[in-house]
Structures are given as C-alpha cells and as structure tokens.
Amino acid sequence: METVLTVIAEFDRFGLDRRREPVISFGGGVLLDLVGVATSMYRRGVPHVRVPTTLLGQVDAAIGAKTGINHGAHKNRLGSFQQPAGVLLDRRFLASLDERHLRNGMAEIVKLAVVRDERLFELLEEHGELLIEERFQGSSPTGERVARQVLHRSVQGMLAELEPNLWERELDRLVDFGHSVGPALEMRADGELLHGETVAIDIALFTTVAASRGVLDDKAGRRILELLHRLALPTDHHLLDGDLLRRAMTDTVRHRDGRQRLPVPVGIGAATFLNDVSDEELRSALRHRRREAVPT
Numbered sequence: 001m002e003t004v005l006t007v008i009a010e011f012d013r014f015g016l017d018r019r020r021e022p023v024i025s026f027g028g029g030v031l032l033d034l035v036g037v038a039t040s041m042y043r044r045g046v047p048h049v050r051v052p053t054t055l056l057g058q059v060d061a062a063i064g065a066k067t068g069i070n071h072g073a074h075k076n077r078l079g080s081f082q083q084p085a086g087v088l089l090d091r092r093f094l095a096s097l098d099e100r101h102l103r104n105g106m107a108e109i110v111k112l113a114v115v116r117d118e119r120l121f122e123l124l125e126e127h128g129e130l131l132i133e134e135r136f137q138g139s140s141p142t143g144e145r146v147a148r149q150v151l152h153r154s155v156q157g158m159l160a161e162l163e164p165n166l167w168e169r170e171l172d173r174l175v176d177f178g179h180s181v182g183p184a185l186e187m188r189a190d191g192e193l194l195h196g197e198t199v200a201i202d203i204a205l206f207t208t209v210a211a212s213r214g215v216l217d218d219k220a221g222r223r224i225l226e227l228l229h230r231l232a233l234p235t236d237h238h239l240l241d242g243d244l245l246r247r248a249m250t251d252t253v254r255h256r257d258g259r260q261r262l263p264v265p266v267g268i269g270a271a272t273f274l275n276d277v278s279d280e281e282l283r284s285a286l287r288h289r290r291r292e293a294v295p296t
C-alpha cells in the first residue's frame with residue numbers, strides 16, 4: 001500500500017488529467033496489479049493501459065479486470081475490478097526475461113491447457129522447451145510458428161473464460177485451477193517461490209486428487225505431471241504440509257463464498273469442480289505425490 005500511495009503521489013505531481021491521459025504501465029504482473037490499484041483509486045478510477053513485459057503478465061495478469069496488492073499474510077487481499085483501457089501485447093519484451101521467469105509464465109499456460117485446451121497442451125508437450133530456449137522470439141521457423149500459436153491460444157482462452165464472468169459473479173472458475181492452495185504457499189514461502197511455481201505445485205496436487213478419485217485416468221494424470229517436470233516446474237515444496245493445506249483451504253472456501261469449488265482435471269483439456277475434498281484426502285494426495293515424485 002505504501003508503494004501504491006507513492007505512485008498516487010506521482011500522479012498528483014505530474015498533474016494527471018482525469019480522462020484524457022491514461023496511465024500506461026510497463027512491467028510484470030506485480031507492477032501491473034499495483035498500478036491497477038492506484039489507477040482504480042485515483043479520483044475513483046482513471047484509465048489504465050497495461051503493457052505486460054513478462055510471459056506471465058502477457059498470458060494472465062494483464063488479461064481481465066483484476067488489480068491487487070497483498071495485505072497482512074494474505075495474497076491479493078486488497079484490490080479492485082477495473083477494466084483496463086487497453087492491453088498491448090508484444091512478445092519482444094520476453095527476449096530479456098530470464099529462464100526462471102519464462103518457466104514461471106509457462107505454468108499459467110499449462111493451467112489453461114489442462115482445463116480447456118488439449119491442443120495447447122500438446123504444443124507444450126512437443127515444443128515447450130524450444131519456446132523457452134528461444135524466449136518466444138521465433139529464432140527458428142518452428143519456434144516462430146509455435147510461439148504465435150501458443151500465445152494466441154493462451155490469450156484467447158483466458159479471454160473466453162474471463163469475458164462472460166468479468167466481475168466474478170460466478171465463483172466456479174476454471175482459471176482458479178492452480179490457485180486453491182498456491183496463494184497461501186506463495187505467501188508462506190515469502191519470495192522463495194514465484195507465483196507460477198506455486199501454480200505448478202497446486203496443479204500437481206489437485207491432479208493427484210483427481211487421479212486418486214478416479215475422475216481422471218492415470219495416463220492423463222501422468223501426462224500432466226510429466227509436462228510440469230519437462231518444463232522444470234516444481235511439483236512440491238517442503239513448506240507444503242498438512243497445516244498449510246488446512247489453513248489454505250479455509251481461506252479459499254471463504255474466498256469462494258462458502259464452497260470449495262475446486263477445479264480438477266477430468267482429462268486433458270477438460271475439468272470439473274469438487275466440493276467435498278477432506279483435509280485427509282489432501283494430505284493423502286500430498287503423501288502420494290511425494291512417493292511417486294519423478295526425479296528431475
């Protein structure tokens with residue numbers, strides 16, 4: 001919040017006109033979220049153009065209408081819904097992004113592929129490593145073709161999920177896959193894990209829950225976990241324990257207005273929601289994950 005107020009002080013110092021001069025922010029998801037809080041509060045809302053410069057920003061954080069900052073021990077506890085005046089996507093920014101942050105952004109693409117886009121999943125299986133190697137810059141003809149396809153499918157997929165439910169009146173949201181216990185882990189890890197890395201860990205856990213219940217066949221479950229490993233994304237973390245799982249679920253149920261609404265895959269490119277997952281079932285999935293862990 002201190003940083004938000006610093007940004008707001010700069011709006012005053014600049015002498016920002018209310019409507020004619022949109023604030024244009026360039027940066028990763030953290031910066032876009034934070035400037036979004038500032039622009040949605042300033043004079044009760046001034047226009048904001050987002051220019052995401054990270055992969056995660058381009059396929060997720062800049063799309064949609066959410067702004068947010070952390071508060072206390074909680075991820076995005078404060079924020080608003082503010083439709084951006086525009087979002088400009090240019091993958092040339094990704095040329096300078098380091099490998100860890102590229103992989104981090106890949107986690108949100110995997111999320112979307114698992115819940116709604118089998119073709120996108122296949123593209124990641126086949127060419128994910130090449131995309132990271134080329135930083136989405138299309139250094140080879142295949143890399144160029146696949147970078148275009150993957151970014152296009154990711155952004156269009158996000159838009160298709162978000163647009164009919166921009167203000168989240170409906171809380172059964174497929175895009176919440178990867179975000180059920182991930183946010184609590186991200187806060188507990190205090191900078192040790194990136195956002196997308198916690199998404200990957202959450203995907204692995206709930207894929208295991210789905211496979212253990214038999215709503216997802218073993219082969220599809222293995223493909224999801226193998227893709228995460230192939231992209232060198234984490235599927236576990238030492239801070240994830242029974243206590244964290246219980247507390248994360250309590251907060252998630254409040255966030256989802258009294259129900260679990262847990263998105264879980266039922267195949268590659270399809271998902272359902274579970275509302276009756278017990279603490280013991282989650283702990284058992286975690287133990288199972290640890291027994292089955294594929295060495296990286």
Ligand SMILES: NC(=O)c1ccc[n+]([C@@H]2O[C@H](COP(=O)([O-])OP(=O)(O)OC[C@H]3O[C@@H](n4cnc5c(N)ncnc54)[C@H](O)[C@@H]3O)[C@@H](O)[C@H]2O)c1
Binds near residue numbers: 095
């Ligand atoms: N509003 C939403 O709907 C939404 C959705 C998904 C994620 N998020 C949020 O996004 C955040 C994560 O965003 P992120 O992964 O972009 O992390 P980030 O904003 O921390 O950026 C990652 C790092 O990359 C640097 N950077 C940015 N662009 C660069 C470039 N082109 N070249 C080199 N370095 C560059 C940044 O300075 C930063 O150090 C999380 O806080 C998450 O909650 C928001």
